Amino acid sequence: MLALRATARADLAAVIAWEAEPDTACWLGDTGPAWHDHALSDPTQEHLIALRAGVPVGFAVLARVPGPSVELRRVVLAAEHRGSGHGRALLRALLARAATVHGATEVWLDVKADNTRARALYAANGFTVSRAIGQLIFLSRPVAAR
Numbered sequence: 001m002l003a004l005r006a007t008a009r010a011d012l013a014a015v016i017a018w019e020a021e022p023d024t025a026c027w028l029g030d031t032g033p034a035w036h037d038h039a040l041s042d043p044t045q046e047h048l049i050a051l052r053a054g055v056p057v058g059f060a061v062l063a064r065v066p067g068p069s070v071e072l073r074r075v076v077l078a079a080e081h082r083g084s085g086h087g088r089a090l091l092r093a094l095l096a097r098a099a100t101v102h103g104a105t106e107v108w109l110d111v112k113a114d115n116t117r118a119r120a121l122y123a124a125n126g127f128t129v130s131r132a133i134g135q136l137i138f139l140s141r142p143v144a145a146r
Helices: 009-020 033-041 086-100 116-124
Strands: 002-006 045-052 055-064 069-077 106-112 128-133 136-142
Touching: 002 086, 009 033, 009 055, 009 069, 033 045, 045 086, 055 086, 069 086, 086 106, 086 116, 106 116, 116 136
Parallel strands: 069 106
Antiparallel strands: 002 045, 045 055, 055 069, 106 136, 128 136
16 A cells, blocks of 8 residues: 655655656656755645655655645656556545545646656546647546545
């Protein structure tokens, strides 16, 4: 089972290393210590570490936006944990958290149009295209608030 916990500053070296992986860095905009410091200190963002059997396998950032939506701002898995179902488990945990913790009725995100692996994961989990702007595709899906 995958668990989520708040990211600690001590986690940032691993988080930044995961983002720097060549197969990850090409999909991200801003990264690095300043980006994560802002996310950790911003009360509208929730920076989370994903753990499988106590071992960190990735991280995510949820952002509360005005209204009933939560933005899935970032999802990254460590390279050695890709292809084992951890991404799917993390996404499902984030959707549940958006509903139960944040009271969201919708989760949305943006993804680069040519990021076919991520787009396939999101589509398989009920996300649909809401709009496109240049190379960015915006996806959303309803969640059941509790």
